[in-house]
Amino acid sequence: MLATTLLALLLSASANAILDRRTAIGDCLTAGSVPQVLPGSSAYNLAIKPFNLRIPFTPAAVVQPKTVDQVQAAVACGAKLGIPVSPKGGGHSYASHGLGGEDGHLMVDMKYFTSVKVDSSTQIAAIGTGARLGNIAQSLYSQGQRAFSHGTCPGVGVAGHVVGGGYGYISHTHGLALDNLVEATVVLANSTVVTASTTSNPDLFWAIRGAGASFGIITEYKFQTFAAPMGNTVFSYTINPSSASQAASIHKALQDYANSTSMPTEMNMRLFVSPGSFNLEGVYYGSQSAFKSAVQPLLTKLGISYGQVQTMDWIAGLSNYAYMSLSTPIDYDVHETFFSKSLMTVSITDAGFTAFWNYWQSTARGVNRDWYLIIDLHGGPTSAISKVADNATSYAHRNALLKYEFYDRVDSGSYPSNGFSFLNGWVNSMQNAMPTTNFGMYINYADTSLTMAQAHSQYWLGHYPMLAQIKKAYDPKQVFSNPQAITST
Numbered sequence: 463m464l465a466t467t468l469l470a471l472l473l474s475a476s477a478n479a480i481l482d483r484r485t486a487i488g489d490c491l492t493a494g495s496v497p498q499v500l501p502g503s504s505a506y507n508l509a510i511k512p513f514n515l516r517i518p519f520t521p522a523a524v525v526q527p528k529t530v531d532q533v534q535a536a537v538a539c540g541a542k543l544g545i546p547v548s549p550k551g552g553g554h555s556y557a558s559h560g561l562g563g564e565d566g567h568l569m570v571d572m573k574y575f576t577s578v579k580v581d582s583s584t585q586i587a588a589i590g591t592g593a594r595l596g597n598i599a600q601s602l603y604s605q606g607q608r609a610f611s612h613g614t615c616p617g618v619g620v621a622g623h624v625v626g627g628g629y630g631y632i633s634h635t636h637g638l639a640l641d642n643l644v645e646a647t648v649v650l651a652n653s654t655v656v657t658a659s660t661t662s663n664p665d666l667f668w669a670i671r672g673a674g675a676s677f678g679i680i681t682e683y684k685f686q687t688f689a690a691p692m693g694n695t696v697f698s699y700t701i702n703p704s705s706a707s708q709a710a711s712i713h714k715a716l717q718d719y720a721n722s723t724s725m726p727t728e729m730n731m732r733l734f735v736s737p738g739s740f741n742l743e744g745v746y747y748g749s750q751s752a753f754k755s756a757v758q759p760l761l762t763k764l765g766i767s768y769g770q771v772q773t774m775d776w777i778a779g780l781s782n783y784a785y786m787s788l789s790t791p792i793d794y795d796v797h798e799t800f801f802s803k804s805l806m807t808v809s810i811t812d813a814g815f816t817a818f819w820n821y822w823q824s825t826a827r828g829v830n831r832d833w834y835l836i837i838d839l840h841g842g843p844t845s846a847i848s849k850v851a852d853n854a855t856s857y858a859h860r861n862a863l864l865k866y867e868f869y870d871r872v873d874s875g876s877y878p879s880n881g882f883s884f885l886n887g888w889v890n891s892m893q894n895a896m897p898t899t900n901f902g903m904y905i906n907y908a909d910t911s912l913t914m915a916q917a918h919s920q921y922w923l924g925h926y927p928m929l930a931q932i933k934k935a936y937d938p939k940q941v942f943s944n945p946q947a948i949t950s951t
């Protein structure tokens with residue numbers, strides 16, 4: 463009886479503390495004239511609905527600023543009251559990090575920062591961090607047929623995409639999205655606004671290109687654009703391996719191809735594996751005849767004789783792999799329910815290939831959900847990503863030949879509690895076969911099964927200690943945090 467009464471008192475004290483915090487942050491935001499959206503409204507429900515419906519969180523407050531001053535005022539309130547602050551861009555973090563990755567954050571939804579403007583003399587594009595990739599691509603194209611390197615999904619927010627890397631169908635040719643970045647405007651933990659570039663706060667600029675979610679709220683990016691390539695070759699070949707050893711030899715052939723000078727810089731390629739098929743697909747930035755002579759040795763090795771090869775301009779190529787319209791509304795409302803993992807591999811041994819594809823044969827093929835695995839030919843001697851020095855940015859995977867996204871989703875209902883072992887087991891199969899290798903992982907495919915220490919070591923590898931030092935200088939009180947963010951230790 464006494465225990466029950468005590469528990470009830472404790473629960474009510476903690477509920478009161480939460481209410482007090484909500485009132486305090488609400489008052490502070492009101493005093494700073496920061497536009498809030500309040501629980502109960504449809505705007506609030508949409509703002510906090512994560513892309514990954516598996517992991518919802520309840521923020522302490524949600525604001526939707528329209529000016530940099532309002533972003534500064536919001537950060538000042540969070541810092542003053544000890545409430546962690548999390549910017550949300552497109553809301554596509556696999557771990558719902560835009561919501562903070564846990565309850566109780568002040569969420570700063572940047573949805574109104576959508577401006578895209580190309581300077582016609584420098585061809586540098588200034589882009590607001592609430593903009594989404596599909597709208598940006600179209601706007602850049604309409605301003606003199608310009609483009610920059612980025613990923614495929616039109617709904618992904620430029621903000622989170624760039625701070626973690628930003629890989630897409632032109633990255634082998636033009637690098638990651640963050641390699642195209644020349645400047646960012648950042649609201650820091652002390653609520654001041656600074657410019658980050660190679661000449662202004664270069665340490666911050668280094669940190670935000672790979673780990674930017676931990677260092678401030680970026681309000682604007684500036685990218686050096688390039689002329690959108692036209693007359694591109696878009697290709698797709700289906701392969702049907704009948705055994706684990708055949709699948710392993712395809713995988714090895716792709717690793718060898720990425721690691722050779724036979725893969726032209728203009729070639730962008732991935733293997734898409736789903737329960738039903740293997741598809742080798744991508745874009746070559748050149749003519750069909752140049753593509754065919756560049757790809758033929760690989761096709762011969764893989765025993766592929768037939769595929770689809772088409773010529774498309776830049777926008778048609780983006781649409782081809784978008785699987786939806788490039789135009790997205792400001793109140794974008796698309797969601798999935800899933801668990802995802804990643805790997806970045808430098809050199810897989812024969813034992814690694816064998817274990818990985820034995821797992822596919824014994825386990826993955828029997829999983830009756832809508833899963834897929836994408837293996838991108840990411841780095842290597844001809845890749846623009848690997849040509850950037852390892853220590854030039856905090857992105858830590860310059861030497862990874864292949865990049866993997868494992869994605870297991872359900873079409874309706876909740877993700878099964880016994881589902882996690884499937885992808886964890888697949889990644890472990892390679893890890894166990896190569897026990898002395900510390901495999902990298904990609905923060906843009908944030909994996910909720912990693913502890914903070916594992917996330918630090920696998921997302922940022924040897925760059926973590928430098929990131930922790932820079933965090934100490936710019937955000938010693940961890941105003942910007944989430945369960946996998948950089949800390950100052």
Ligand SMILES: Cc1cc2nc3c(=O)[nH]c(=O)nc-3n(C[C@H](O)[C@H](O)[C@H](O)COP(=O)(O)OP(=O)(O)OC[C@H]3O[C@@H](n4cnc5c(N)ncnc54)[C@H](O)[C@@H]3O)c2cc1C
Nearest residue numbers: 551552553554555559560613614615619621622623629680
């Ligand atoms: C359908 C889909 C397709 C994808 N395709 C690709 C792809 O082709 N290539 C690829 O590389 N990735 C891809 N991704 C992954 C994507 O790049 C990441 O999920 C990315 O983090 C999403 O950014 P966001 O702004 O939409 O997400 P959010 O959840 O809003 O933010 C992600 C992280 O960035 C931080 N952040 C947001 N805004 C700011 C800001 N203004 N300043 C500082 N930090 C900020 C957040 O706090 C959070 O930690 C895809 C994801 C999905 C869901």
